[in-house]
Amino acid sequence: MSLLTLLPFIVLIGAMFLMTRSAKKKQQQAVEMRNQMQPGSGVRTIGGMYATVKEVNEDTVLVDAGPGVELLFAKNSIGAVLTDDEYNRIVHGVEHDLKSDADLVPDDASSLTETDDSAADAGADDKAVDLGKKDTADEPADDAPAGEAKPAGGEAKTDEEPKKTDGDSEAK
Template sequence: MSNLIILLVPLLLLFMMFRSNKKRQDQAKEMRSALEPGAGVRTIGGMYALVKSVNEETVELEVAPGTVVHFTKGAIAAVLEREEYDAIINGRPIEDEPTESVDEADEKPLSLDKKDESDIDGTDDEAPKSK
């Protein structure tokens, strides 16, 4: 009985490892098959680009206006939503994120008055008052 348990535990672990790897491969294949021109992507190297065309084994990515490079489909780490890609590339906030309101006090330009200037250089520009 104990020999049977010793044999079953490693077999069960191997089965679980192969199953999780297979799921990951299927997800990656599904993601890569969903590539279409105009989609924003992130490569495994961390570069963001727009898909220009999808070939059998490669993908043409526009990394800058007028600059198209070829990558294998395996180099695509993630296909991004249009809003997410726009927020990353152009620095625009995603619409469902709350935007911070600016107080009126923050809008006024900073200025130094006479008292602040004397504190900065360490001297007191005003003459001491005598009684």
């Protein structure tokens, strides 16, 4: 019985152990990455600035952020050491021709939509639908002069809206 009461605590301690272990592993990988920095490497700081390493000291890194701009950072503030290809792609906009021209995505979606000619052909068969409300001045007057016949059935026309049908309107 005492084992069942201790089981939740054992599971909790095990979960905490696994979480701290993975955090330590990530921290160790970050330390190794920072130790592999060499002058000439491209880096990204934790603030998002891209620069080239000029000098690596025990706790600091001197980086070149642009022409005549040298900055001294703590080693811990380096977020990532980038490969030469990745650094050149991000900072200088240099792309490698790894993809063929067929794999390129166009800048706009015009090539993905239908052309104007095909849209006009498709719309030629459709009638224009007037969705506006009818003006009461356009409708014929309900009061016919005494000599003229009234609408069929002898009833005067009323201002009722026409019935809308959706197919099975009684089922709703």
